[in-house]
Amino acid sequence: MSLDLNLLVPLDALLRERSVTRAAHRLGLSQPTLSAALARLRRHYGDELLVRAGGGYELTPLAERLVEHTGQALSWADRVLRTRPDFDPASARREFTVVMADCQLPTFGRVLADLVRTAAPNVRLRFQHSTEHVVRQALDHLRSVDVLVLPQGLLSHIPSLDLYKDRWVCVVSADRAPAALDREQLTGRPWVLPYRHPSPVFSPLNRLQAEGIEPRAEIVTENFLAIPHLVAGTDRIGLMPERVASSSARGVVIAQLDFEIGHLVESLWWHQLHERDLAHIWLRRIAAQAGQLVENGSS
Numbered sequence: 001m002s003l004d005l006n007l008l009v010p011l012d013a014l015l016r017e018r019s020v021t022r023a024a025h026r027l028g029l030s031q032p033t034l035s036a037a038l039a040r041l042r043r044h045y046g047d048e049l050l051v052r053a054g055g056g057y058e059l060t061p062l063a064e065r066l067v068e069h070t071g072q073a074l075s076w077a078d079r080v081l082r083t084r085p086d087f088d089p090a091s092a093r094r095e096f097t098v099v100m101a102d103c104q105l106p107t108f109g110r111v112l113a114d115l116v117r118t119a120a121p122n123v124r125l126r127f128q129h130s131t132e133h134v135v136r137q138a139l140d141h142l143r144s145v146d147v148l149v150l151p152q153g154l155l156s157h158i159p160s161l162d163l164y165k166d167r168w169v170c171v172v173s174a175d176r177a178p179a180a181l182d183r184e185q186l187t188g189r190p191w192v193l194p195y196r197h198p199s200p201v202f203s204p205l206n207r208l209q210a211e212g213i214e215p216r217a218e219i220v221t222e223n224f225l226a227i228p229h230l231v232a233g234t235d236r237i238g239l240m241p242e243r244v245a246s247s248s249a250r251g252v253v254i255a256q257l258d259f260e261i262g263h264l265v266e267s268l269w270w271h272q273l274h275e276r277d278l279a280h281i282w283l284r285r286i287a288a289q290a291g292q293l294v295e296n297g298s299s
Contacts (some may be wrong), residue, residue, distance in 0.1 A: 007044075010037040012070040018050060018057045071144060087278040089120035096283055097126045099134060099141070100149035103224030103244040108149065108163060108266065112290040119286065131222050132195045142271040146283065151264040153203075160269045161284060163291025168204040168261040171231055171238040171245050171252040180256040181237065183213060190218035192230045192238040203262030204239055211259055215239075228252045243294070266291070 013023035014034065024034040042049055049066075050057040059067070100109060109127060116123055130150065134141050138148060138155050148155075152162065170186075172179060181189075186208070193205075193215060208215055215237075219230055227238040232251030241264065245254050268287050274280040 007037055010034055011041055014038055015063055015067045087282055089282055092120055093122045095124040095126055097145040098147050099128045099130050099145050101130045101224055104149055107243055108290055108294050111293050115286050115290050148269040152267045155269055158269050160267045163266045163268055164295035165265050166241045166243050167263045169242045169245050170255040172255045173232050173234055174251055174253045179253050186213045190236050191215040192219040192227050192236050193217045194224055195222045207262045
């Protein structure tokens with residue numbers, strides 16, 4: 001049984017709102033119209049999709065699986081309809097979704113936004129937060145966003161370009177001497193760690209373990225910018241990129257170690273489907289310029 005593609009929009013609204021009434025209001029349609037659409041969708045899938053639960057509705061297991069797919073389908077449909085034979089940044093009206101860690105927003109994100117504003121005043125950037133789930137499902141996630149900013153080594157077989165270099169450092173409270181840490185302190189004191197991606201190329205943890213140091217993680221967070229706040233005034237040791245620790249971390253100082261923890265190369269990643277898209281080619285060129293400015297310390 002073929003499905004009218006016009007039903008994708010009401011399907012997405014029904015699954016996200018979990019209510020015929022709210023979906024109708026969201027789309028500006030009448031409730032009978034959405035009820036008729038739901039009936040057609042139920043016949044197509046052979047599934048209720050929405051079932052009563054208490055005073056409301058909940059999704060069936062099939063509907064739960066469909067939620068993410070409908071959003072991706074609508075996103076790609078929108079991209080197809082917005083594709084043009086050329087791209088003029090000075091007049092273009094478009095939104096790019098860029099996924100990056102919070103610590104990259106004050107540095108690379110700010111520089112990128114300033115360059116885009118100058119070259120394309122009607123282009124909007126939507127920054128989304130990178131999480132461990134995003135890293136694990138990077139290829140699938142790149143189907144619904146434009147680019148990811150992640151260190152080299154975390155992904156493979158995905159197009160990318162290098163943006164700028166950084167290195168991992170330890171931060172300690174500025175009022176808790178000493179700023180130099182020996183191995184006994186590195187082993188004995190509690191740590192605040194960024195999310196621990198299960199990858200053999202996650203250099204800081206590998207390097208510490210190679211030195212015989214197993215960090216005792218008291219706190220694990222996906223928010224790098226929170227690390228200084230969790231370290232200041234305590235005996236904790238925080239792990240974060242040096243550029244962020246140097247530029248935005250207050251109440252903490254970079255600890256001196258007798259070995260390097262590790263370096264990283266922040267890179268831009270995109271789906272192969274965007275490879276020849278002129279708007280994406282422009283975005284990647286602007287991102288490369290922003291990365292070079294950060295690398296040169298011009299951020």
